[in-house]
Amino acid sequence: MKTSLNKNICISLSLGSTHTSLVAASYENKDLQMSHDDLPFYEKESNRIQILGAARIANNGAIKKGVVSSIDAVTASILETIDEVERQSGIEIESVRACIAGTAAQFDNHVETCTIKGEEIRVSDLEKVSMAVRNQKPPMGFDFVHMIPSSYSVDGKHGIQNPIGMRGSTLSIMHHRVFYPQADLHNIVRSCNNAGVRVQSFAFEPLAAAEGVLTRDEKEFGCISLSIGAHLTHASVYLGNIPVYSKEYPIGSHHITKDLSIGLRTTQAEAERVKKEIGKAIETSSKDINEKIEISSIDGNAIRYVTRKEINQVIEPRVREILQTVYADLRRSRLIARTSKGIVLSGGGALLSGMTLATEEIFSLNARIGMPANIIGAIEGLKSPIWASSIGTLSPLFASVHGDNSLQQTEEISGISSFATKIWHRIKEPFASR
Template identity: 30%
Template sequence: MNIFGGSSFGLPRSKPLSSKRAHVVSVLDIGSTKVVCLIARLTPRRESNVLPGRTHNVEVIGLGHQRSFGVKCGVIADLDAVENVVRLAVDAAERMAGLTVESLIVNVSAGRIGSDVYTATIDLGGQEVEGSDLRKVLIAAGQQSQGNDRAVLHSLPTGFSLDGERGIRDPLGMYGDVLGVDMHVVTAERAALRNLELCINRAHLTVEGVVATPYASGLAALVDDEVELGCAAIDLGGGMTTISVFAEGKLIHTDAIGIGGHHVTTDLARGLSTRIEDAERLKVVHGSAVANGADDREVVSVPPIGEDDRDQLIQVPKALLTRIIGARVEETLELLRDRIQASGFSPVVGKRVVLTGGASQLTGMPDAARRILARNVRIGRPMGVSGLPAAAKGPAFSTAVGLAIYPQMADQETHAGQGGLFSPFGNGNSRFARMGQWLKESF
């Protein structure tokens, strides 16, 4: 079954969670360096000052991860290889959880993720804003994003306006002449999504929902104050680096570039004439994004390429590693800085950036980011999740954990479809819940 082809409304949507019962969700993070399957139990939580935006506790009951093969810069390049790794990761998670996975929420990094804001208005004639008015203006905004070659991943109302007055979160019951909405729409190319679906179907699994990687990693790594006041989450992955900007409790911008930690490894392999595997080890053990005064006095042993010469290690100054790594890191961070500036959301980001993803663990990365981005920087790790093994509590697992968190955020999205407006506003704990009830009644 081709869920991504044909109709532009066929993309599967994660259903909002009931606030009264527990749920089990299975997620799959397909990355360029690793594939992670995570099974979690979501149970309703009481109101808390800790991560108050979350409605459910997340307990990891199954986890499997494998080295990735067949994925390059987030793009599936070898279906057979990816299928095999997916099977292994899912099987390990199933055995740990003691249950069988049939469907998954998956992430997408490829497909040239797009991020656009669409504005729509309707006339009210001075009348009170009703649920039917919300339905009309949301459909009008959603229809602007329809395209044959791209699929909508997320459609999030970021704010309403009445008679030109912006910043209104809930216009129901208010009076005015013109109702407007700003809709943040995240899209990806359909071809990339079809290949993702095909790979998962070949493993005898179905896609339950699709989440943009930058959204997922931001959900896991940011605290509520950062999401509310304005912050950028930068996920430094193996083959891709993604950006998500949050403000006023909502995702307002996403971006992605095809550069990641593996490019640092490749630079080392070329610059030192060593194998990829050896370059990766050198990066992890001896690598740094910033120079140290002792680098010129320290030497590291580099195995040369070629089996016959591997016993004759080459001694190189550690400073050479730092120069090679630093050049790529600087280029990447400068590109990220320019992309944030070009997006127009730099003032919203303010002085706060959170780095996450496996490549963020490189020694000196926060210091390099502070200097180039000219912002306060911290390393973001998955938060508010229980049951994670110690090895999975680092920033490399933020995307997988974010996918498990996502279902409790699905009620914030709206999607215009052939049958009208799909508006899963139903979570009673969401500030959109009252609007959701009106929209349900308007069908």
């Protein structure tokens, strides 16, 4: 029986606000993948990913806005997805990449610079700047989950992929760094540990969603990824193939459902149905706006009628709030003007009718719905924006804290060198019975 420790097999675990998802995959062309190991992650071929199995189950609020609310409940949801995917794929799952979210996470774009001693840049200079990056300390109470490198700069000249042999006096490299609270990481690792698996590395959900749906051109020429989940909205920006912005916002599509439940005086289940079947993010036509829609009362014992107009008058203000919150942040960061490829929407909230039109109106950029690409095999239901983060977590970018990156050409990075494994060794105990 194959195991998830096979280097050609990757398991992604996504811990969302309402669902826990697990995807088992292998790279279609192992030889091609391995022959490009000397390239940075953003220059590797986009090999198709063979999906071996996938499961998505409700976790009953075990994760609240990215924070574990019950280790036992999270463990139970992980076990359920593992059992289903093992049944589908015939793989014994022993390790996972964990996709995580949370508004407490922080990011920055850190530039590390070292002085060149000789006339030309040598391997030792690359080692020096790499070591300086790794010696950086995160804020107190946090740990790095990502340190993603861009290209090098030599004496202020940017975009250099391999500076060895070049003449210069200073060598710099920028890293997009994401910090996550240690306590929250501990609880995630503990939950996985209790389910009998270890965490190889983490994927921050704004970046995972982007990796799942953005094309290479979009990453190169500038693009915003906006993943609208149930309780969180995940935003990231790519420029020159590198993430430069990744942030969580504590508002999502569940807030639309809650507004409908209150405004229409009905249950949340009925409000969710109305949102999916009838709701629109933006009203573009007066046709049928006065059509009567049948809904059940809050006690479920009576029927009421509301118009489409009344439904959309509740939905549209919340949609605008979600989009304008992100827009205001990105405008302050002066990134919107640099994203010539527009916006790619994913997550369950992207499925709301008219969401692309509403996004284009707020941002004044082209928008599209992002579907996971380059996947083959057991993909029924996976070509949906709901699966963007789970598929994106399979990206080489998340092979370790430092990405699957060889800009530091003299140093191999092991997939188990991340904080995830270190904390796992600190807290490990006999696995829970399965």
